[in-house]
Amino acid sequence: MRGRTRWPSRLWALSTGRFGVIVVAIVGLTALVARFWTPFDPQRVDIANRWASPSWGHLLGTDGSGRDILSLLMAGARTTVWVALGAGIVATLIGLALAALGALTARGVRESVAVLVDILIAFPVLLIAMMISAVWGGSLWVVILSVGIGFGVNVARVTRPELRRVLHSDFVVAARASGLTPWQNLWRHLLPNVAPVFIVQLSWGMAVAVLAEAGLSYLGFGAPVTEPSWGMLLRDLQAYISVHPGSVVWPGLTITLTVLGLNLLGDGLREATDPTLSRRDRDAAPPLPEVVA
C-alpha cells in the first residue's frame, strides 16, 4: 500500500519505540518464564555461598543469605508485571470514566467532576498507598489500587480538556451531521483522537506503578515478605552497599531500565499512531494533481 504504513512497523522504526518494545517484552517474558522456572529457588538460603561474586553458577552473584540474585530479579518481575498491568487497567477505567463524565455530561455535572478531580489530585499516590496499607496491611492489591486510582485521576485531568477540545471540533459536528449517534461518535471519533494523550499518560502511570511498588516495598508497605519484589531486593542489598556495592546495582538498574522502557514505549506509540507525525508517510505520498480533467 503506497503512502501508508501500519503503526506497529512505524513503532519499530523509531529507535526509542524499539527500545521500549524490547524492554517491555523482556520484562514480560521473564515474568512468564519465572512462573515456571528460575535458575535457583529464589527463596533458597545458602549460607555457604553468601555474597558470591557473579560467576557461571550465579550469573549476578548472591545476596547476604546466599540467595541467587538473578532468580530473585526474575521472580520479582512477576510482581512488577502484575502491579503495572493491574494499575494500568484500574487507571484506564477510572481515568476514562472521570474524563467522560467531566467532558460529555450536562454542565453542572461535568464541572463538579472537574473540581473533584482537582481535589483528588492533591493527594500524592504514595501517601494514599501508605495510608491504606497502614490500615489494612501491605499487599499487592493496595499498591495496584492506590496507584491505579491516583493515576486514573491524573489521566482524567489531562484527558478531560482534550476530550472537550475534540468534542467541539468541526469534524465531530460533521460526523453528527452524517448521522452518527453520540455513542458511535465517542468510539469512532472522540476516543481515537484523545488516544495519543491518553497513551502517554497511561504508560507514564504504569512506569510510576513500577516505581511505587518498588518504593512501597522498599519502605515495607508493599508486597509481603514472601513475595519477591525488586524494591524489597533493593532495600535488602543497599543495607550492605558499603561492603558489597556491586550487587545493589542489579535491582537498581532493572527498575530504571523498566521505567525508561515503559516511558519510551508510550512516547513511541503516540508518535507511531499519529498519521500527521509520520515523516515517512509524507515522503512516500507525492502530491496529487488538484482535480482530474
Place this chain on the structure above:
Amino acid sequence: MSLEVQDLVVEIGGRRVVDGVSFAVPDGARVGLIGESGSGKSLTALAVLGLLPDGATAQGSIRWNGRELIGLSDRKLAELRGDEIGIVFQEPRTALNPIRTVGRQIAESIRIHQRLPRRAAMERAVAEAARVRLPDPEQIVRRYPHQLSGGQRQRVAIAMALACRPRLLIADEPTTALDVTIQAEILELLHSLVADDGMSLVFITHDLAVLSQIATDAVVLEDGRVVEHGALAQLLTAPASPVTQGLLRDATATLWRPGGIS
C-alpha cells in the same frame, strides 16, 4: 420533499440570534441564505439538522416533508442526518477527522444508514470519491486528510454529505475558505451534483456573486431577521433593501455569473 421554516427563533443565553425567520425550499429548488456574518444564517442551517451548539435553543417550526423537526429526539434526527439531509461546512481543514483515512470517512454514513459491510462501503467510497472528481480515487481513499489540499478536502466533505444521496443539501459557505480559482471549481461541482440528483439546495454565503452561480432564489438576512426574499434575478437587478444593495457592492467581482452556470 420540501423544507418549510416558519417563525424560527434561536436563542443563545437569552439573546435572540435568529428572530422569526421563515422561508420555504420546494422540491428541487436552490435557495440561498445570504447576509453578513452574525446575521444568523449558519444557525438557521444548524437548527434544521438539530446541530445547534450547547446552550442554544430553537423554537418555531421546521417541517421536512410535513414532519416537524423541532422537538424531534436526537436519535430520530440522526436517522435523517446524512441520509435525507446532508451538510457541507465552511472550513475543510478542520471538517475531517485527522486520524482516519478519507475513504473511511466517506464510507461512514453509508455504513450507518445503509448498513453495508465494510468492504462494500469502501467500494462505494471509491465511487463517491470519483463522483466528486477527486484524482486517483482508488489511492486517495487511503490517504489521511493532511495529505490533501484544501480543495480536495472540500471535495471529500461533499462526498461525505452526498454519499447516501440526500434529498436536501445544506452548504454552509463551502467555498469561503478556498482560493478564488478553487471556489469556482467547487461551485461548478456542487451545481452539477445538485442538478444530477435533482436535490434541493440551501446555499449559505455572504457573497451575492457566489450565489448568482448556483441559486435561483435568495433570502436576505440581517440581525436574525429576513429583510428581503424572492427570485435571485429580482434581487440582483432591483434590490429593495439597503442590506441587499450593500451585499451587491461587496460581491467578489470575478465570481459573477448571473443566470447560473447552466
